[in-house]
Amino acid sequence: MEIDALYADYAHCLDDDALEDWPEFFIDDCAYRITSAENFEAGLPLGIVYATSKGMLVDRIMALRKANIYEPQRYRHMIGAIKIGAEEGGVLAVTANFIVVRIMQDGAMILFAAGRYLDRVVHLDGRWQFAKKDVVLDSRQIDTLLAIPL
Amino acid sequence: MDQHTLVWPKEGNARIPYRVFSDADIYRAELDRLFLGPTWQFLALEDELPNPGDYKTTFLGETPVIVTRDEDGQIHAMLNRCAHRGNLVCLKRQGHDTALTCVYHSWSYDLQGNLKSVAFRRGIGGKGGMPDSFRLEEHGLKKLRTDHFAGLVFGSLSNDAPPLADYIGNLIGARIGRVLRAKPKILGTTSQILHNNWKLYIENVKDTYHATLLHTFFATFRVSRLTAGGGVLVSEGGGNHTSYTRGKADTVGSATSDKLYADIQSMRDGLHLTDPRLLESTDEFGDDVTVQILSVFPNFVLQQIHNSVALRLVLPKGPNETELQWVYLGFEDDDAAMTERRLLQSNLVGPAGYVSMEDGAVGNFVQRAIVGSEDECSIVEMGGHEHASQDTRTTEASIRGFWHAYRPLMGY
Numbered sequence: 001m002e003i004d005a006l007y008a009d010y011a012h013c014l015d016d017d018a019l020e021d022w023p024e025f026f027i028d029d030c031a032y033r034i035t036s037a038e039n040f041e042a043g044l045p046l047g048i049v050y051a052t053s054k055g056m057l058v059d060r061i062m063a064l065r066k067a068n069i070y071e072p073q074r075y076r077h078m079i080g081a082i083k084i085g086a087e088e089g090g091v092l093a094v095t096a097n098f099i100v101v102r103i104m105q106d107g108a109m110i111l112f113a114a115g116r117y118l119d120r121v122v123h124l125d126g127r128w129q130f131a132k133k134d135v136v137l138d139s140r141q142i143d144t145l146l147a148i149p150l
Numbered sequence: 151m152d153q154h155t156l157v158w159p160k161e162g163n164a165r166i167p168y169r170v171f172s173d174a175d176i177y178r179a180e181l182d183r184l185f186l187g188p189t190w191q192f193l194a195l196e197d198e199l200p201n202p203g204d205y206k207t208t209f210l211g212e213t214p215v216i217v218t219r220d221e222d223g224q225i226h227a228m229l230n231r232c233a234h235r236g237n238l239v240c241l242k243r244q245g246h247d248t249a250l251t252c253v254y255h256s257w258s259y260d261l262q263g264n265l266k267s268v269a270f271r272r273g274i275g276g277k278g279g280m281p282d283s284f285r286l287e288e289h290g291l292k293k294l295r296t297d298h299f300a301g302l303v304f305g306s307l308s309n310d311a312p313p314l315a316d317y318i319g320n321l322i323g324a325r326i327g328r329v330l331r332a333k334p335k336i337l338g339t340t341s342q343i344l345h346n347n348w349k350l351y352i353e354n355v356k357d358t359y360h361a362t363l364l365h366t367f368f369a370t371f372r373v374s375r376l377t378a379g380g381g382v383l384v385s386e387g388g389g390n391h392t393s394y395t396r397g398k399a400d401t402v403g404s405a406t407s408d409k410l411y412a413d414i415q416s417m418r419d420g421l422h423l424t425d426p427r428l429l430e431s432t433d434e435f436g437d438d439v440t441v442q443i444l445s446v447f448p449n450f451v452l453q454q455i456h457n458s459v460a461l462r463l464v465l466p467k468g469p470n471e472t473e474l475q476w477v478y479l480g481f482e483d484d485d486a487a488m489t490e491r492r493l494l495q496s497n498l499v500g501p502a503g504y505v506s507m508e509d510g511a512v513g514n515f516v517q518r519a520i521v522g523s524e525d526e527c528s529i530v531e532m533g534g535h536e537h538a539s540q541d542t543r544t545t546e547a548s549i550r551g552f553w554h555a556y557r558p559l560m561g562y
Binding site: 059071142 | 507
C-alpha cells in the first residue's frame with residue numbers, strides 16, 4: 001500500500017509541475033537513469049539522463065527552469081503493474097510499468113513514452129525513497145526532446 | 151513546384167530560399183541527387199560488425215541499406231531490396247547470419263550480396279521454375295561502394311564520388327583522426343524524431359553562432375563561450391566543417407565576456423551546479439580543445455564536447471521530418487573513471503542534453519515559421535559572404551559552405 005502511494009505521489013509530482021519536489025523522492029547518493037530497452041538489454045551503460053546524486057537531480061530541474069528552452073508542455077503519467085520483488089538488506093526491488101502522454105500548449109497530445117521502472121527503494125526518515133531508478137523506455141526514439149523527467 | 155524553376159538569390163550562399171526546407175519535389179530531388187548521388191554517407195563503425203556474418207541495416211537517405219562483414223572480414227554494403235520482387239531482405243536492425251535470405255520467396259544471397267540460390271528454381275516435376283536463361287550472377291543485391299576512414303565505414307551508390315579520404319580532405323580528416331584516436335567502445339545509442347527538414351538540423355550543426363546563445367547552459371556554466379578562443383574550419387568544397395573551442399579562458403577577459411552575455415536570462419541569475427561533477431572534464435586529446443563539432447557532407451556529424459564523444463547521423467524522413475541517430479562513444483583504453491566521466495557528460499547532449507535539447511525543437515520552430523514564406527530567404531551573413539575557414543565562431547561560414555556544396559549537386 002505504501003509503495004503504491006509512493007508511485008502515485010511520484011506521478012502527481014511530475015504531472016502537477018511540482019518539479020522542485022521531484023528530487024525529494026530520492027536519497028542523497030541515488031542513481032537515476034533514463035535509457036532504452038535496446039541499450040539496457042545490450043548491457044550498454046548510457047543514460048539519456050544519467051545522474052549519480054540527488055544534487056544532479058536538483059541541477060536538472062534548475063536547468064529546466066532557468067537555462068533550457070523548450071515549448072510549454074505537460075505530462076500525464078499512468079503507472080501500473082507495480083510488482084514488489086525481493087528485499088535485501090532493507091533495499092526493496094520494485095518494477096512498475098508506465099505510459100506518459102505529453103500535452104503541448106496548443107493541445108497536441110502524443111503517447112510520448114512507455115516503459116518500465118526498475119527501482120530500488122529504501123525506507124529512510126520515515127518514508128520510502130528511491131535509491132536507484134532505471135527508467136527503461138520501450139522505444140529507442142524520443143519525439144523532439146525530453147525535458148521533464150519521467 | 152519543379153525544382154528546376156527555383157532561382158537561387160543573387161547573394162549566393164548568404165541567402166537561403168525557405169522553399170528548400172519544405173518543398174516535396176525539392177526533397178524528392180535531394181534523395182536522388184544527394185543521397186543516391188556522388189556523396190559519401192556514414193554506414194557503420196567497423197566495430198559495430200566485429201565478426202564475419204555480422205550485419206546491420208541503415209539508410210542512404212530514405213533508401214534501406216545492409217552492411218555486412220563477410221567470411222574474409224571485408225565489409226560490404228548493398229541495397230536492402232530483394233532483386234526478385236523488391237522485398238526487404240533484412241528486417242532486423244542488427245543481426246548475424248551466414249547468408250541473407252529474403253523471407254518472401256527464399257531467394258538467398260551471400261554476405262557480399264551475390265545471389266546464390268532461388269527456391270524452386272527448377273520447378274517441381276519438370277513444371278514451373280525459372281527459365282533456363284535466368285542467371286544467378288546477373289541478379290545480386292545492388293552494391294554500394296564502401297570506403298573507410300578512422301574506423302568509420304562510409305558508402306556511396308555513385309561512381310562519381312572521389313575516394314573517401316579526398317572527399318573528407320586533409321583539413322577535416324585530421325580533426326576526425328584527432329577524436330577517433332583509439333578503438334572506440336559504444337556506450338549506447340539513442341534516436342530523436344525531429345519535426346523539421348533535415349537541412350535545418352544540418353544548418354544548426356554548422357552554426358557556430360547559435361550554440362552559446364540558444365543553449366544558455368553553455369554560457370552560464372562556461373562550458374563554452376564565443377569569447378573563448380576557437381574558430382571554424384571549412385573544407386575546400388564547403389561541405390565539411392569543424393568548429394572548435396580552445397580552452398575555457400576568455401580571450402577578452404572574464405568581465406567583458408560576462409558583459410557580452412549579460413542579456414541572456416540565465417546569466418543574470420548567477421546559477422551554479424549543486425553537483426559540479428557533471429562538468430569535470432579532462433583534456434584527453436592534450437590540445438586544450440574543449441568542444442569540437444565536425445560534419446561531413448551531407449549528413450554525418452562527429453562531436454566532442456569535453457569528454458562526451460558521439461556520432462550523429464541525420465536521416466531524412468520526408469520534407470518535414472528527420473531522424474537524428476546518436477552513437478555515444480568511449481575508447482577501449484578508458485578506465486572506469488573515464489567511462490563514468492563520459493556517462494555524466496552525456497547529460498550535455500542527446501534528446502535531453504543540457505546543451506542540445508533546444509536543437510531538437512528549434513528546427514521545428516523554423517519549419518512552422520516559414521509556412522507561406524517559401525519565396526522569402528534566410529540571411530546567412532555573419533562573418534561575411536565567403537565560406538572560408540575563420541578564427542572566430544561568430545560567423546556562419548560553415549553554413550554557407552554547406553550550401554556551396556549543395557547547390558551544384560541540385561542544379562541551383
